[in-house]
Amino acid sequence: MSRKFNSFKLFICCVAPILISSCGFGFLGEKQKKVRVEGERKAIIAKQIKLAPDDSLNEISIQLPAPKVNANWPQRGGIATHALKHVQLGDAPERVWQSKIGEGGSENIALTAAPIVFNGMVMTLDTAGKVRAFALKTGELRWETILKPDENAGVFGGGMGSGQNKIFISLGSGELIALNIQNGEELWRVSTRRALRSAPSYADGRIFVTTLDNMTLAFSASTGVSLWSHNGMIANAALLGAASPAIKNNKVILAYSSGELYALQTNNGRIFWGDNLSVKRGGSGVARISHVRGNPVIDENMVFATSHSGRLLALELKTGRRLWQLPIASRVMPWVAGNYLYIVTTGRQLICLTKRDGRVKWITNLPEFSLKDSLPLKTEKIVVEYSEPVLAGDRLIIASSIGKIYSVSPYTGQILGETQVDGNIFIEPVVADK
Numbered sequence: 301m302s303r304k305f306n307s308f309k310l311f312i313c314c315v316a317p318i319l320i321s322s323c324g325f326g327f328l329g330e331k332q333k334k335v336r337v338e339g340e341r342k343a344i345i346a347k348q349i350k351l352a353p354d355d356s357l358n359e360i361s362i363q364l365p366a367p368k369v370n371a372n373w374p375q376r377g378g379i380a381t382h383a384l385k386h387v388q389l390g391d392a393p394e395r396v397w398q399s400k401i402g403e404g405g406s407e408n409i410a411l412t413a414a415p416i417v418f419n420g421m422v423m424t425l426d427t428a429g430k431v432r433a434f435a436l437k438t439g440e441l442r443w444e445t446i447l448k449p450d451e452n453a454g455v456f457g458g459g460m461g462s463g464q465n466k467i468f469i470s471l472g473s474g475e476l477i478a479l480n481i482q483n484g485e486e487l488w489r490v491s492t493r494r495a496l497r498s499a500p501s502y503a504d505g506r507i508f509v510t511t512l513d514n515m516t517l518a519f520s521a522s523t524g525v526s527l528w529s530h531n532g533m534i535a536n537a538a539l540l541g542a543a544s545p546a547i548k549n550n551k552v553i554l555a556y557s558s559g560e561l562y563a564l565q566t567n568n569g570r571i572f573w574g575d576n577l578s579v580k581r582g583g584s585g586v587a588r589i590s591h592v593r594g595n596p597v598i599d600e601n602m603v604f605a606t607s608h609s610g611r612l613l614a615l616e617l618k619t620g621r622r623l624w625q626l627p628i629a630s631r632v633m634p635w636v637a638g639n640y641l642y643i644v645t646t647g648r649q650l651i652c653l654t655k656r657d658g659r660v661k662w663i664t665n666l667p668e669f670s671l672k673d674s675l676p677l678k679t680e681k682i683v684v685e686y687s688e689p690v691l692a693g694d695r696l697i698i699a700s701s702i703g704k705i706y707s708v709s710p711y712t713g714q715i716l717g718e719t720q721v722d723g724n725i726f727i728e729p730v731v732a733d734k
Contacts, residue, residue, distance in 0.1 A: 351626070351651065354659040362652070362661065362711045364638045367693055373417040373732045375461035376499040377633060380547040381598040385637045387731045389693030397439030402426030412541050413459040413499065416467070417732035418481060423467055425460055431469065431484060436733055445484035447477060459499025459544070461507070464521050470496035470509045476517075478524060488524040492517060497542035501552075506566055508545040514556040516545065518569060528569035532556035537589050543605075543633075548598045551617065559590030559607050563620060573620025577607035579627070594633035594688060602655070604641060606630040612643065614658060624658035632688035632728070635696070642696060642710065644686045650698070650708060664713035670702045687728040699725040 370378070370387040378384040401415075401424040413425040421442055422434045429447035434440065447469065458470035466487060467479040472495050478487040495512035502508075506527065507519045514532035519525065535557040543555040551572060554562045559578030564571055578590035589608050596605040598617060606612040610629035615622055628651065634643040640661065641653045648668040652661040669681040685701040689708070695716060696708040701724050707716040 351628070351660050351663065353662055357654070357659060357661050360661075362638075362640060364640070364691070364694075364710060369734055370732055372419070373415075373730045374463065375416060375502055376414055376459055376544040376728075377501075377546070377595045377597075378730075380501060380503040382544075382546045382595045382633060383597050383599040383636050385691070386694075387690070387692045388734060389695075389697075389731055390734065391693065393693075396437075399434055399439045399441070401432055402430040403428040412727065414727040415730055416460050416462055417730060418462045419465075421481070422732075423460060423462070423481075425469060429471075431460075431467070431479065433481075433484065443484040445479060445486070447471070458496045458509075461500035461502045461544075463502035463507075464505070466521065468500040468502060468507050468521070470498065470500050472496060472512075476500065476507070476509060476519060476524065478521070490519065490524045490526070498544045501545040501547055503547040503552075504566065508547070508552055508554075508566075510542050510545065510554065510556070512542075514558055514560070516552075516554045516564075518552075518566075527567075530554065530562065530564060530569050530571075532560045532562070533558040535559075535590065537586075541593055543592055543595045546596045546598045546603070548617070551598075553596045553598060553603055553605075555592035555596050555605055557589075557591040557593070559592060559609065559611075561592060561596065561603075561605050561613070561615075563603070563617070572618075575613065575615065575620055575622070577605060577609070577611040577613060579607065579609040579611045579629075591631075593631045597634055597636050599636040599655070604634050604636060606634060606643065608646065612658075614655070623656075626653070626658050632686070635689045635691055637691050637710075640710075642689045642691070644689060644698065648684065648686065650689065650696070650713065652710070652713060662713040664708060664715065666698070666706070667700075685726065687725065690729045690731055692729075692731045697729050697731070699727075699729050701726055705729070 365386045367386045367388040403426045411427050415422055415424045420436050422436055424432050432444045433442040458472055461468045465481050467481050469477045474492045474494050476490045496509050497512045498510035500507045500509045505521050507521050510516050513534055516530045518527040546553040550566050551563050552566050559576050562574045577592055591608045592605055601617045603615045603617050608631055610627050612626045612628040614624050629646040630643050632644055634641050639655050641655050644650050648666045650664040667684055670684050687699040689696040689698050696710050698706045703721050703724050704718050706718045
């Protein structure tokens, strides 16, 4: 019997309550004038190779680490490694508060900056350059700062991260900005003269951010001084958004829209190893884009990354040696916990894999299309996009572009319930506190 998935205490805590008033719209599923053009029709997205559960796992029950209270979500992916494992969330989450963060997405500018949580506050960035800090418990506005990007451009791309009691903000206009986390005062600003597309990643006094043309820049978190840079290959086409680097000890893992994956030394940018997740696929259009858009993940001594063109890799962190690979295409970060990995594919499937050898435990089909409510007969279908899964309170939380948030059992793949929010959701859930 399915249970009702109640409205979130999301600052899930997802800040779904915060984001509802400023959800992005318009850049997926817009209504367009229908003009039928004669000629042969070809699928834009090629068919993926079908996977099936491994029968040898039938008698093995999934065991996961116990959920732990996650006080902060200071950067994209939760922490520098992007491996938060299993965070605590109540059995029946409720909406605690909601607040408008400012300007949402439009046909010209997408809202891509996920909120961050640190030191009892939730920080948000809207598409007009307004940064707001809310009290985590009550939603009270603590402070707000209006950024002024170069050339009065809107805020597109980029995102937020935090460390050293600072908020780091990357903008599509090419600026990296540090604010005092207590009051929003600007501490320093750097113009990179390149469009910044990833949210900043922070560890050990350094900030790492990726540009639109596949360059990674490293900066001092204290002063904003440039430390080093790394160039990847320029891609002919890319998706909206970018992967944020993953960091562990002295290694930073970079992912580019060209399909390249690198491990570099954090203090000087020296290359340890590199790989490429590009796949030559049939079909046309977006199916051939090699973009590694989902964050790479470091768990123990392993690195996990997936490309849009159809390759999921598990590699040894130290050497870059491939441990296993599967023909799985995804736009979002895989979630790793215990001995298992969960990933949402471009084919709208949620797949559970064994972490060590990539065997399929179970597959759940998510809704692929939704009828457009704005049409009287609701006959036009729009493709549903999904966020990365977040393991919280013994369920996987997945948000969708049609405003539905799903709760899925991490043990069986059964959809436990769903809740509908106002507006569309194009950024991942964030879970903090209890």
